[in-house]
Amino acid sequence: MTATLDTAAALEIRNVHKSFGTREVLKGVDLTVDPGDVVAILGPSGSGKSTLLRTINHLERPDLGYVAVHGDLIGVEVRGSHLHELSQRAVRRQRTRIGFVAQSFNLFPNLTARDNVAEPLIAHRRLDKTAAYERSVELLARVGLADRGDAYPRQLSGGQQQRVAIARALALEPTLLLFDEPTSALDPELVGEVLSVIRQLAATGTTLVIVTHEIGFAREVAGTVVFIDEGVIVEQGPPSQVLGAPKQSRTREFLSKVL
Amino acid sequence: MSEPVALAPSPAPTDRVTRFDPQIAHRRVTPRLRPWRWTVSAIVLVVLIQFIVGVFTNTRYEWNKFWPYFTRESILDGVVVTLQVVGLSAVLGLVLGVVVALGRLSTNPLVNGLAWAYVWFFRALPLPLLLIITFNFSYFYPRLGVGIPWGPVFADVQTSSLTPLAIGVIALSLNEAAYAAEVIRGGILSVEAGQIEAANALGLSKARQLRRIVLPQALRSIVPAYGNQLVGLIKASSLVYYVSLLDLFGAVYVLESRHPESIVPILIVGAAWYLVLTAVLSVVQFYVERFYARGNARALPPTPAQRLRRFTVSSYVRLTRRGF
Numbered sequence: 001m002t003a004t005l006d007t008a009a010a011l012e013i014r015n016v017h018k019s020f021g022t023r024e025v026l027k028g029v030d031l032t033v034d035p036g037d038v039v040a041i042l043g044p045s046g047s048g049k050s051t052l053l054r055t056i057n058h059l060e061r062p063d064l065g066y067v068a069v070h071g072d073l074i075g076v077e078v079r080g081s082h083l084h085e086l087s088q089r090a091v092r093r094q095r096t097r098i099g100f101v102a103q104s105f106n107l108f109p110n111l112t113a114r115d116n117v118a119e120p121l122i123a124h125r126r127l128d129k130t131a132a133y134e135r136s137v138e139l140l141a142r143v144g145l146a147d148r149g150d151a152y153p154r155q156l157s158g159g160q161q162q163r164v165a166i167a168r169a170l171a172l173e174p175t176l177l178l179f180d181e182p183t184s185a186l187d188p189e190l191v192g193e194v195l196s197v198i199r200q201l202a203a204t205g206t207t208l209v210i211v212t213h214e215i216g217f218a219r220e221v222a223g224t225v226v227f228i229d230e231g232v233i234v235e236q237g238p239p240s241q242v243l244g245a246p247k248q249s250r251t252r253e254f255l256s257k258v259l
Numbered sequence: 260m261s262e263p264v265a266l267a268p269s270p271a272p273t274d275r276v277t278r279f280d281p282q283i284a285h286r287r288v289t290p291r292l293r294p295w296r297w298t299v300s301a302i303v304l305v306v307l308i309q310f311i312v313g314v315f316t317n318t319r320y321e322w323n324k325f326w327p328y329f330t331r332e333s334i335l336d337g338v339v340v341t342l343q344v345v346g347l348s349a350v351l352g353l354v355l356g357v358v359v360a361l362g363r364l365s366t367n368p369l370v371n372g373l374a375w376a377y378v379w380f381f382r383a384l385p386l387p388l389l390l391i392i393t394f395n396f397s398y399f400y401p402r403l404g405v406g407i408p409w410g411p412v413f414a415d416v417q418t419s420s421l422t423p424l425a426i427g428v429i430a431l432s433l434n435e436a437a438y439a440a441e442v443i444r445g446g447i448l449s450v451e452a453g454q455i456e457a458a459n460a461l462g463l464s465k466a467r468q469l470r471r472i473v474l475p476q477a478l479r480s481i482v483p484a485y486g487n488q489l490v491g492l493i494k495a496s497s498l499v500y501y502v503s504l505l506d507l508f509g510a511v512y513v514l515e516s517r518h519p520e521s522i523v524p525i526l527i528v529g530a531a532w533y534l535v536l537t538a539v540l541s542v543v544q545f546y547v548e549r550f551y552a553r554g555n556a557r558a559l560p561p562t563p564a565q566r567l568r569r570f571t572v573s574s575y576v577r578l579t580r581r582g583f
Contacts, residue, residue: 057460092462106457109554110475119471120461152554168461 007071010035010176010207011056015065018051025051027231028065033224035070036205040218040239043228044254049211052228053180056209057098058091069098069176096124099169099177103184105161107153113140113164114149120171139167143197159190163197170201177201179210195221215258219243227251290577324524328514329531337510338532343424344496344506345536348431349489355432356439363444374440381437386430386498393430394502397421427499427506435492442484446477478551486544493536507532 011033018026025048043049054060058075067074076083117136121127143163183191225242227235362374397418404415458468497508511529
């Protein structure tokens with residue numbers, strides 16, 4: 001019997017398990033994401049949603065199962081009847097197709113905003129320094145920060161830092177963008193500016209997977225809402241169904257706590 | 260609802276009326292004068308002046324002999340030797356220290372254990388002992404070569420041909436690297452884990468992560484600690500006298516025994532030269548630290564000149580506004 005990867009899917013996750021020590025965080029996750037879809041992953045803290053996101057670009061190695069992006073296995077290859085982990089160099093090359101935006105921005109504090117965005121372009125020799133700077137300013141303009149290129153991260157507000165981080169994640173023109181609670185570290189009045197940048201990205205047809213606590217935003221922007229609890233997907237579907245008329249009692253319980 | 264916590268009652272309003280010029284709200288508030296600060300400064304200044312005058316008028320210091328000895332050829336030769344030993348050991352020690360620090364951070368247990376053993380061994384040995392062992396290295400290993408283990412040797416050197424300078428530099432570098440490794444390891448550990456995750460997510464190579472992201476951030480905490488190390492190295496270099504190398508300390512020692520009538524000025528000359536070397540190092544360190552502070556403070560720390568100007572201006576403003 002042979003299986004094939006779903007080449008029509010932007011992202012395919014099959015039977016992903018992950019344990020840290022004796023604690024099993026992911027207990028067999030299956031998910032297929034269509035190109036251009038915006039997926040919001042919801043779930044209580046400790047449910048495994050951030051770990052799931054981190055397995056997508058192989059920041060965590062799944063113990064079992066696989067992740068594929070546009071029909072290519074991520075971080076592993078088939079050898080005989082088993083999956084074998086790829087070399088670091090090969091994984092790094094794959095990651096250039098997947099953008100990742102972390103909760104705490106993780107901008108490089110020793111580099112200016114412009115250098116932060118230009119860094120991946122120069123590192124992967126996509127562009128020389130002058131061209132990389134030019135491109136970097138264009139990307140900063142996309143997130144509304146064209147004039148802050150010379151600022152160091154610490155001179156920027158949280159919302160501005162997160163927008164620079166988004167510009168940096170876009171630099172390599174990824175086909176898939178991952179957001180790990182992009183607004184959780186922000187002051188309430190700064191959440192809006194980051195969400196509006198993500199909303200614009202969603203409108204351009206980029207495939208987005210967003211772990212979030214912003215239920216209202218998920219309802220508005222997401223094409224698919226995934227509710228995850230205790231390492232398994234409890235329920236998934238369009239927001240009107242999962243958020244409007246949840247079938248599972250665990251989903252209802254969670255929504256009643258956060259809404 | 261629980262009972263509200265009782266607060267002190269508001270005082271009754273008084274009939275007191277404060278009269279003032281209505282423009283007063285538009286004038287800058289005069290800062291307080293801080294009389295104790297000026298008093299303490301005056302006392303410290305008086306004691307300092309008294310001390311300095313005392314040093315220069317005390318005939319036992321024999322200041323008339325200071326400059327001739329300070330610029331004497333044998334002393335200057337000693338300074339050059341000290342600079343060579345310190346400079347070479349600082350560079351070699353740092354390079355080897357980076358290697359050992361990376362070894363200590365390696366997840367390979369053998370590499371990690373070896374790096375640990377290196378630090379343990381060279382931090383444990385007193386420097387004079389290490390120098391003497393290095394001096395006698397050729398007794399244990401007359402020839403050192405590169406080749407196939409237990410097989411033919413391609414190239415080798417006679418260890419007895421090592422100069423005292425080479426021996427001193429080797430011993431100091433080995434010792435320096437053990438300390439430098441711990442300083443560097445500490446600096447690298449102080450870089451947030453999220454930084455490496457972000458660099459990984461962008462697919463940056465390990466070498467580039469180290470060069471562009473980790474080391475520049477680690478250096479902020481490495482530089483002050485390593486500056487400390489280098490000051491220690493300058494003084495430790497005086498021990499190369501044990502391997503018959505005439506550094507600054509050696510030159511002072513020899514000169515002293517030849518001119519017993521000038522022991523005091525010669526000792527002062529030695530102290531003065533070590534103070535000069537350390538001062539130069541401290542100035543360099545200040546500017547290196549300032550360089551690596553980029554992106555970390557909203558404004559760079561002021562240079563001494565900038566600080567002096569600010570102090571003078573603010574004192575002038577305080578005094579003149581008061582009408583002094």
